[in-house]
Every structure is written in C-alpha cells, then in structure tokens.
Amino acid sequence: MTADSEMGMPLPDYEVEQYFPREAIQESPEEVRQLRERYGYIRTYFKRHPAAHRDLQRWLNQGRVGTTYDVYLTESVKLAAIAALGGGLVGALVAFVFAQLGVLAGLSLPALVSPGLAETLRPLKVPALGFLLALLVGSMLGVGTYYVRYYLPKSRATMRGRNIDILLPHAIVYMYALSHGGMSFLEVIRAVAEADDYGEVSGEFEMIIRDMDLFGNDLFTALRNSRNLTSSLNFEQFLDDLLSVIDSGGDVTAFLDRESSTYLEEAREEQEEFIETLSMLSEVFVAVFVAAPLLLIVTLMVISFLGGNTLVQLYALSYLVFPLGMAIFLLLIDVLSAPYTQDTVRTKDDTTVLDEIQTVLTDAYIVAKHELQRAREERWGDGDVAADGGIADARMDDYRRTMVVHNLVDLLDDPLELLKQQPYLTMLATVPAAIAALGAIVVLGLASPTLDAMFADPYGTTLWLVAVPFAIVTVPLMVFHEMRRHYEQSLERRFPDTLNLLSSANQMGIPLTESLALVSRWSSGALASELKTLRNDITWNHDTNKALMAFAARLRVPQLSRVIRLIASGGRTSGDLSRILSVAAEDTRNRYKLEKSRRRAMGSYIAIVVIGYFVYLFVILMLGASYLAPLAELSLPETAAGASSLPMGISSVPIDRYNVVFLHSSLIQAIGSGLLAGKLADNSALSGLKYALGLAAVCLVAFALV
Numbered sequence: 001m002t003a004d005s006e007m008g009m010p011l012p013d014y015e016v017e018q019y020f021p022r023e024a025i026q027e028s029p030e031e032v033r034q035l036r037e038r039y040g041y042i043r044t045y046f047k048r049h050p051a052a053h054r055d056l057q058r059w060l061n062q063g064r065v066g067t068t069y070d071v072y073l074t075e076s077v078k079l080a081a082i083a084a085l086g087g088g089l090v091g092a093l094v095a096f097v098f099a100q101l102g103v104l105a106g107l108s109l110p111a112l113v114s115p116g117l118a119e120t121l122r123p124l125k126v127p128a129l130g131f132l133l134a135l136l137v138g139s140m141l142g143v144g145t146y147y148v149r150y151y152l153p154k155s156r157a158t159m160r161g162r163n164i165d166i167l168l169p170h171a172i173v174y175m176y177a178l179s180h181g182g183m184s185f186l187e188v189i190r191a192v193a194e195a196d197d198y199g200e201v202s203g204e205f206e207m208i209i210r211d212m213d214l215f216g217n218d219l220f221t222a223l224r225n226s227r228n229l230t231s232s233l234n235f236e237q238f239l240d241d242l243l244s245v246i247d248s249g250g251d252v253t254a255f256l257d258r259e260s261s262t263y264l265e266e267a268r269e270e271q272e273e274f275i276e277t278l279s280m281l282s283e284v285f286v287a288v289f290v291a292a293p294l295l296l297i298v299t300l301m302v303i304s305f306l307g308g309n310t311l312v313q314l315y316a317l318s319y320l321v322f323p324l325g326m327a328i329f330l331l332l333i334d335v336l337s338a339p340y341t342q343d344t345v346r347t348k349d350d351t352t353v354l355d356e357i358q359t360v361l362t363d364a365y366i367v368a369k370h371e372l373q374r375a376r377e378e379r380w381g382d383g384d385v386a387a388d389g390g391i392a393d394a395r396m397d398d399y400r401r402t403m404v405v406h407n408l409v410d411l412l413d414d415p416l417e418l419l420k421q422q423p424y425l426t427m428l429a430t431v432p433a434a435i436a437a438l439g440a441i442v443v444l445g446l447a448s449p450t451l452d453a454m455f456a457d458p459y460g461t462t463l464w465l466v467a468v469p470f471a472i473v474t475v476p477l478m479v480f481h482e483m484r485r486h487y488e489q490s491l492e493r494r495f496p497d498t499l500n501l502l503s504s505a506n507q508m509g510i511p512l513t514e515s516l517a518l519v520s521r522w523s524s525g526a527l528a529s530e531l532k533t534l535r536n537d538i539t540w541n542h543d544t545n546k547a548l549m550a551f552a553a554r555l556r557v558p559q560l561s562r563v564i565r566l567i568a569s570g571g572r573t574s575g576d577l578s579r580i581l582s583v584a585a586e587d588t589r590n591r592y593k594l595e596k597s598r599r600r601a602m603g604s605y606i607a608i609v610v611i612g613y614f615v616y617l618f619v620i621l622m623l624g625a626s627y628l629a630p631l632a633e634l635s636l637p638e639t640a641a642g643a644s645s646l647p648m649g650i651s652s653v654p655i656d657r658y659n660v661v662f663l664h665s666s667l668i669q670a671i672g673s674g675l676l677a678g679k680l681a682d683n684s685a686l687s688g689l690k691y692a693l694g695l696a697a698v699c700l701v702a703f704a705l706v
Contacts, residue, residue, distance in 0.1 A: 175189075241259065319668075
C-alpha cells in the first residue's frame with residue numbers, strides 16, 4: 001500500500017500500473033499450467049515473480065522502451081542463450097588452438113591430486129581443459145549479456161533524465177513566451193509537445209497530452225501521472241511546483257518566468273559536474289594511453305634484450321589494443337556527452353545539405369528514368385508514355401526537366417559553401433585523390449608497399465604511404481569543418497546582441513522591418529546579409545512568421561533556429577514583440593555561455609592531453625636514440641669476435657622492428673590524442689583533426705631530425 005492509498009486518495013490508473021505486489025502471486029496448479037501454455041515456461045516464471053523486477057519495469061517505463069518486464073526478460077534470456085552458445089564455440093576454437101600449440105598439455109594438475117589419480121586423468125586432461133575453457137567463455141558471455149540487458153534500461157532512463165535536465169530551462173522559456181502572449185496553458189503544453197526542438201522534454205509533455213486525449217484524464221491528473229513517471233528529478237520538481245500553482249489558482253506566466261532562471265542555474269551545475277567527469281577521463285586517458293604504453297614497451301624491450309621473443313605482444317599492443325582502446329574511449333565520451341549536447345541536434349523540420357542533395361538526386365533519377373522509358377516506347381512504338389503518377393503531358397515533362405536542371409545548378413552554384421555546410425562531402429574528392437596519390441607514389445618508386453621496404457626504411461615508407469594519403473583526406477575535411485565552426489560560433493556570439501537591439505528598437509515604436517534594416521547596417525558578415533534578406537521577405541510577402549521560419553532554415557544553426565521559432569511562435573500570440581525578443585536574446589546568451597564555459601574549462605585538460613603526448617614522443621625518441629641506435633652499431637657484423645662479445649640476447653634484438661613500431665605508435669598516439677582533444681573541447685572528433693594533424697606533423701619532424 002502506498003501513502004496515497006492509505007490516506008484514502010485513489011491513485012491514477014497509470015500510476016497504479018507502476019506498483020507491483022511485494023510477494024509472488026499465488027496461483028493454483030491449473031492457473032500455472034494455463035499460463036505456461038499461453039506464455040511459455042520462461043515468461044511465466046517472470047510473470048509469477050513481479051516483485052523482484054519492480055525497478056526494471058520502472059526503468060523501462062522511464063526510458064520509453066514500450067514493453068513489459070516479463071517480455072523484456074524473456075528476450076534477454078534468449079539473447080543470453082545465443083551469446084552463451086556463440087561463446088562456447090569461440091572457447092572451443094581457442095581450446096583447439098591451445099591444444100595444437102601444446103599449451104593445454106603443458107599445464108600440470110593441482111598438487112592435491114594423488115599420483116595415481118593424476119596418472120589416470122592424464123589422458124583426459126586436454127579434452128577436459130578444452131571443455132572447461134569453452135564452458136567458461138560461454139558462461140561469461142551468456143551471464144554478461146543477460147545482466148547488461150537487465151541494467152541497460154536504467155542507463156537509458158538516466159541518460160534521458162540528464163537530457164531533460166539540460167533542455168528544461170529552454171523549454172520553460174518557450175512556455176513563458178507562449179503564455180506571455182496570452183495562449184492558454186493547455187495550448188502551451190500542446191505546443192511544447194509538438195515542438196521537437198526540446199528533445200525529451202517534448203516527449204514528456206507529449207505523454208501528458210496523450211494521457212488527456214486518449215485516456216480522458218483531466219490536466220491535473222495527467223500532470224501528476226507524468227510527475228510520477230519521469231526520469232528527471234528536476235522535471236518532477238517542476239511539475240510539483242506547477243501543480244501547486246494550478247491548484248491554488250496562481251499566475252502561471254509569472255511562475256514560468258521565475259522557474260526558467262532557477263532551472264538554468266541547475267543546468268549550469270549539471271554541466272559543471274559533467275566537466276569534472278571529462279577532466280577525470282582526460283587524466284585516465286593520459287594514464288592508460290600514455291604512461292601504460294611506455295611502461296609496456298620498455299618492459300617488452302627488456303625481455304627482448306634477455307633473449308625473449310616479444311614481437312607478437314608488441315604488435316598486438318601497438319596496432320590493435322591501444323587503437324581499439326582509444327576508439328572505445330572516444331565512444332564512451334560521446335555517450336556521456338549526448339545528454340548535454342542534444343540541443344544541438346537538428347529536428348525533423350530542419351533541412352540539411354544532405355537532404356537537399358538527396359531530393360535533387362531523387363528528382364534527377366525519376367526524370368532520367370522517365371526519359372529512358374519514353375525513348376524506348378517511341379523507338380519500338382509501345383504506346384503512350386506515362387510519367388510517374390500517370391502524367392503524360394509533354395509540357396509537364398519539359399517542366400520537370402527544367403526544374404531538375406535548375407535545382408542541380410542551384411545546388412552546385414557555390415561548391416565552397418556546399419562543402420562548408422557539409423564537410424564530409426570533401427571525401428568524395430579527397431578519397432579518390434588519396435588512392436590516386438598512392439598509385440603515383442608506387443609507380444614513381446618513392447615507396448614500396450612491402451614489409452621489407454617498411455623495415456628497411458620505416459620513415460620514408462610511412463611518410464609516403466600513410467602520412468601523405470591521410471593528409472590529403474583530412475586536411476580539406478579539417479579546413480571546411482573549422483570554417484563551419486567559426487561561422488556558427490560567430491553567429492552565436494553576435495545573435496543575442498542583435499536580438500537585444502531589435503527589442504530596444506521595437507520598444508521605442510520602430511516597426512520590425514525598419515528595426516531589421518537598422519540592425520543589419522550595424523552588423524557585419526553573414527548575419528547582416530541574412531537580416532537584410534529577412535527584412536525584404538517580410539516587406540514583400542507580408543508574412544512575418546513564414547519569413548522567420550525561412551530565416552531559420554537559411555542559417556542552418558540548430559541552436560539559433562530554435563530561438564527564431566520561439567520568436568515566431570510567441571509573436572503569433574503576443575503584441576509585445578519586444579518582450580519576446582528580449583526573452584529569446586537571454587535564452588540564446590545562456591546557451592552560448594554554457595558552451596563557452598565548457599570550452600574554457602576544458603582548455604587546461606586539453607593541454608594535459610597534448611603535453612602527455614609530448615612526453616610519450618620524447619621517451620620514444622630517447623629510447624630509439626639512446627638504446628636502439630647504439631645496439632644497431634654494436635650488432636654490425638664487423639668481426640666474429642666483436643659479435644660474440646655482445647651481451648646475451650643483444651644480437652637477436654629485432655631493432656628494425658622496434659624502429660617501425662616506435663614510429664607507428666607515435667603516429668597512432670598523435671591521432672588519438674588529437675581527436676580526444678577535439679572531443680573534450682567541442683564534443684566533435686572533427687574539431688580534433690587540427691590537433692591530430694599538428695601532433696602528427698611534430699612527430700614526423702622529430703623522427704626526421706633524430
């Protein structure tokens with residue numbers, strides 16, 4: 001029993017479903033048999049023990065998974081069984097390889113086993129150990145799959161709650177703008193639910209609207225149901241306060257005005273905690289991917305000096321373990337950063353360059369297909385030509401051809417702007433160019449793509465076959481990405497002041513069109529030209545809302561597009577446009593401050609990552625210059641006596657292999673450290689390309705000079 005039910009207050013239907021009985025349901029044998037016939041043994045077991053999985057059902061509901069705990073756990077058991085079977089096969093394969101190498105036969109039985117029993121068990125030792133290894137691997141994968149699936153909804157609900165916490169202040173500002181314009185609170189909630197600009201917050205309000213429209217609940221009950229189910233403590237507190245205001249008949253508009261600043265401060269605190277997490281991860285990166293590789297490389301060198309063969313381990317660490325570990329580390333940061341950067345994701349109403357390219361190419365394909373069909377029918381006289389949709393009018397054909405050509409010309413009119421909008425498009429040209437450069441290098445004899453050439457001249461071969469193609473692909477990508485970032489940051493920095501000027505001008509009675517003309521003369525760059533276009537659009541078409549939406553589409557900056565939609569939505573319901581503009585300016589400024597504070601706070605940790613790489617490079621260079629170079633001179637077969645006088649194992653040290661690994665590991669570290677620096681600063685691996693290219697250049701210059 002809950003507190004509400006004990007007080008005699010009935011719980012809402014949706015809330016009742018969140019509470020499970022504390023003890024297992026006691027069914028008769030006949031009821032259990034019927035359940036097993038209907039659901040199967042596994043699902044029936046989970047359905048009969050609901051109390052043990054109350055938390056899981058709540059996580060599923062909070063994460064909007066859309067299934068019940070018994071169905072979810074049944075699927076988890078099936079996936080765990082498949083993983084266990086696959087793990088058993090992998091374990092059997094590993095056991096077979098170990099048996100062929102003699103590893104299993106070389107293992108000794110425990111000392112507790114008597115000599116007679118040991119002699120009896122010796123013929124069965126290899127198959128028994130192989131079976132145990134397969135069983136161990138299969139069990140680990142099966143159990144791991146089940147528990148990962150079990151706690152995955154909790155992680156999803158937690159991430160969703162963080163996303164709500166970050167976007168909630170901006171959603172409240174949007175609600176205030178609509179409420180200030182005179183819109184009823186129910187329509188405000190409906191507007192937020194339909195505005196997917198606010199991510200998971202829109203999803204929460206969408207559930208409130210669905211609760212009222214589909215289940216017939218009143219607003220108070222729907223808000224209470226959402227409050228009991230949300231995964232965000234901040235949103236839960238907001239709904240508590242909102243319910244109190246509605247119940248007491250308070251001023252909802254004034255309440256939203258107060259709450260926006262309150263939750264913005266909490267969003268700042270959330271981001272500070274996130275920045276602390278990133279700082280810890282940067283230190284972990286230096287320890288795991290800088291200090292640990294150096295320690296392992298030195299250890300393997302010492303073992304090699306003593307006569308051991310450590311090349312396989314060295315190759316595995318340098319070319320597999322550490323690159324894969326860096327990729328996983330970057331993925332981890334991306335997952336952790338997702339809730340704090342969702343407000344930069346484009347919504348379904350935003351059109352990208354890729355969308356435009358896809359539309360134009362689709363239209364061109366349809367027209368070309370139709371033209372081929374018509375030519376074939378005219379050639380063999382198969383009858384009338386029918387275009388897509390049954391249109392056979394020659395004028396329509398001419399119109400469609402003209403529009404496709406016009407769209408293609410318009411799209412390719414400014415290729416530099418196209419590449420700036422979508423830097424990945426540069427790879428359509430740079431990847432073939434890199435492949436052609438590789439072919440030219442091989443044909444001209446500048447480098448040979450063989451292992452012998454790599455061991456004979458590691459620096460020259462790596463420079464021509466790896467560094468040059470990598471630079472051809474990444475330098476244009478980096479340049480256009482940085483141009484795009486500079487454009488967005490410039491707009492984000494200037495836009496709040498522009499909105500404040502528009503608000504002041506509107507407050508003094510200057511019409512919006514004249515205000516735009518005034519501000520465009522004060523502004524400079526792309527923003528000034530776009531403001532002039534916006535003014536002309538309003539003047540010629542007399543549709544402010546449509547002009548603002550077109551302005552948002554042209555900017556292609558998601559954060560600013562949301563603010564412009566806020567102005568458009570608030571302007572439709574309010575005559576006080578100056579207040580709406582000032583609210584939008586403050587919201588934009590707060591967003592920009594959050595991003596700027598993150599970049600400023602992460603500057604020192606980026607320096608730590610870069611300095612850590614320089615330490616790694618310095619140690620690697622010293623190992624090559626102080627140890628490998630003298631060993632190479634000592635190992636020269638000048639005389640038989642000189643060779644025999646070398647210390648044990650020195651003559652067998654694979655110095656050429658170490659030179660290759662040292663160079664390649666330094667380049668891999670440079671790229672990984674650079675991408676991490678960009679991820680920490682701007683949450684974008686592309687922003688780290690400038691660091692990666694710079695560190696790689698330093699590495700190549702250093703190896704050339706040493």
